[in-house]
Amino acid sequence: xxxxxxxxxxxxxxxxxxxxxxxxxKGRPAGRRYSVYRNNVAVSLGEALGTGFPAxxxxxxxxxxxxxxxxxxxxxxxxxxxxxHYGAGFPEFLERFEPLKHLGYLxxxxxxxxxxxxxxxxxxxxxxxxxxxxxxxxxxxxxxRMALAPAVQILRSPWPATSIWAFNxxxxxxxxxxxxxxxxxxxxEFDPMPxxxxxxxxxxxxxxxxxxxxxxxxxxxxxETPEFxxxxxxxLALSQGAISEILT
Amino acid sequence: xxxxxxxDPSLPSAPGVGYKxxxxxxxxxxxxxxxxxxxxxENYMGDGGRPLAQLRHLSERFAIxxxxxxxxxxxxxxxxxxxxARLKHLVGWLNPASFSEHLAWSTHDSHFFNDLLPLPYTxxxxxxxxxxxxxxxxxxxxxxxxxxxxxxLAFDESTLSETEFLREVARRTGCGLLLDVNNVFxxxxxxxxxxxxxxxxxxxxxVGEIHLGGHDEDEDDHGxxxxxxxxxxxxxxxxxxxxxxxxxxxxxxxLLVEWxxxxxxxxxxxxxCKRAEAALSRVPA
Numbered sequence: 001x002x003x004x005x006x007x008x009x010x011x012x013x014x015x016x017x018x019x020x021x022x023x024x025x026k027g028r029p030a031g032r033r034y035s036v037y038r039n040n041v042a043v044s045l046g047e048a049l050g051t052g053f054p055a056x057x058x059x060x061x062x063x064x065x066x067x068x069x070x071x072x073x074x075x076x077x078x079x080x081x082x083x084x085h086y087g088a089g090f091p092e093f094l095e096r097f098e099p100l101k102h103l104g105y106l107x108x109x110x111x112x113x114x115x116x117x118x119x120x121x122x123x124x125x126x127x128x129x130x131x132x133x134x135x136x137x138x139x140x141x142x143x144x145r146m147a148l149a150p151a152v153q154i155l156r157s158p159w160p161a162t163s164i165w166a167f168n169x170x171x172x173x174x175x176x177x178x179x180x181x182x183x184x185x186x187x188x189e190f191d192p193m194p195x196x197x198x199x200x201x202x203x204x205x206x207x208x209x210x211x212x213x214x215x216x217x218x219x220x221x222x223x224e225t226p227e228f229x230x231x232x233x234x235x236l237a238l239s240q241g242a243i244s245e246i247l248t
Numbered sequence: 249x250x251x252x253x254x255x256d257p258s259l260p261s262a263p264g265v266g267y268k269x270x271x272x273x274x275x276x277x278x279x280x281x282x283x284x285x286x287x288x289x290e291n292y293m294g295d296g297g298r299p300l301a302q303l304r305h306l307s308e309r310f311a312i313x314x315x316x317x318x319x320x321x322x323x324x325x326x327x328x329x330x331x332x333a334r335l336k337h338l339v340g341w342l343n344p345a346s347f348s349e350h351l352a353w354s355t356h357d358s359h360f361f362n363d364l365l366p367l368p369y370t371x372x373x374x375x376x377x378x379x380x381x382x383x384x385x386x387x388x389x390x391x392x393x394x395x396x397x398x399x400x401l402a403f404d405e406s407t408l409s410e411t412e413f414l415r416e417v418a419r420r421t422g423c424g425l426l427l428d429v430n431n432v433f434x435x436x437x438x439x440x441x442x443x444x445x446x447x448x449x450x451x452x453x454x455v456g457e458i459h460l461g462g463h464d465e466d467e468d469d470h471g472x473x474x475x476x477x478x479x480x481x482x483x484x485x486x487x488x489x490x491x492x493x494x495x496x497x498x499x500x501x502x503l504l505v506e507w508x509x510x511x512x513x514x515x516x517x518x519x520x521c522k523r524a525e526a527a528l529s530r531v532p533a
Contacts, residue, residue, distance in 0.1 A: 004367075005357070007356075021403060022401045022403060023403075024439070024470075024472070025402040025439030025440050034401060036466075036476060037366075044362045078360040081290050082290055122297060187297070190297055
């Protein structure tokens with residue numbers, strides 16, 4: 001008998017012998033026929049990673065990426081049949097991978113790619129009508145709460161992760177400057193886009209995402225960045241449909 | 249065993265195509281597109297965004313077949329209750345014309361391999377597969393079609409032929425069958441039996457859909473042909489011939505062209521669908 005434990009154990013480990021009890025249908029051992037399954041699994045999972053992390057593939061080169069994906073998929077095969085979620089552990093894997101330690105930003109660029117995928121599949125939500133803000137006095141504004149659309153993602157990085165992503169993925173993007181960058185991913189309709197946030201903007205958005213008031217979010221941003229540019233942050237969020245509801 | 253009624257939805261006996269998002273506009277703009285589309289269930293299990301918006305739009309104009317590729321019906325473990333719930337949700341809101349899955353496994357020890365892995369055909373695996381199909385059909389509230397796999401090897405422990413296995417699963421569960429004639433050709437070549445003989449033994453009256461696809465050619469350790477079910481090129485002539493052989497015995501059936509890797513432009517795919525239409529048109533209804 002060939003159990004699925006035996007069959008699957010050798011799938012991801014080419015050092016293991018072909019499981020017993022398998023033949024070519026004519027009484028000869030299955031041999032490399034079993035390798036068809038090994039190959040199918042490695043190719044399909046590797047392609048899923050390549051589709052999910054195109055910027056990483058560009059940064060390290062497709063051949064290196066293929067080898068790296070082969071190591072990762074053996075350590076971390078998918079835990080769910082939803083391939084749209086595969087690779088959640090890839091950023092940490094990149095950061096721990098010794099030969100890539102000198103490219104410290106790779107993990108955060110991969111986090112942007114993961115977040116773009118999450119955003120792509122997130123629930124739809126129409127943008128809030130911002131005109132309501134004009135009817136509020138200062139007290140009312142500070143007390144209101146703003147719900148972020150499900151497709152919105154906020155990331156913080158000590159690296160210029162958004163600029164590195166854009167430089168590799170969006171033609172004509174400027175060369176990245178050495179600096180920390182925070183990112184707001186928005187999806188006005190169907191195509192998620194990362195935007196670099198002004199300093200303090202991530203603290204502001206994270207506070208809103210937690211359901212805190214506008215005033216609390218402003219305090220959080222200003223205590224981190226005294227010169228926090230509220231206008232630029234709010235304008236970015238509203239113009240990109242990042243705010244789905246304003247509760248006064 | 250699920251009771252099915254004559255009013256249950258079904259696909260038209262016409263060509264359909266495996267839907268790829270890059271063909272969205274072409275399909276909508278083509279004056280004479282196919283009558284129905286097949287989607288892979290797992291690609292439409294997000295919460296929103298473009299995939300679901302496209303699917304809602306297409307489902308207003310085309311009959312939709314939902315084809316699962318991740319339930320692991322042939323798995324030794326129990327079916328994933330979360331995945332069953334996702335399938336129920338998708339089938340519930342979309343109300344597709346057909347739901348199908350594979351005679352294969354893909355999950356073990358909570359690892360998903362994204363491939364259709366083979367199982368031996370024995371009394372024990374028959375009971376397990378039938379139980380899983382019962383559970384699925386009860387969950388989604390309708391009958392499913394079970395697809396024959398492409399085989400690259402055989403299990404020494406098998407005691408039933410694939411056609412005996414499929415016939416008995418269908419008898420026990422009331423499920424229908426999805427006959428992939430490319431898979432028949434691939435398996436028959438790889439394991440050294442007659443593809444026409446397989447069709448002769450196959451319960452064609454239970455077929456709710458036929459699949460066509462392209463395969464690659466390789467060799468095993470002894471230089472014997474080893475065909476790989478790649479869905480990455482045109483359907484080859486011997487598979488078209490096997491389709492004719494099948495349709496002569498089954499009558500017209502819903503006919504799907506699958507092309508999943510190295511996906512071509514729409515005109516190339518549409519040409520394959522035309523060929524499928526020609527194959528159907530020579531069969532008396």
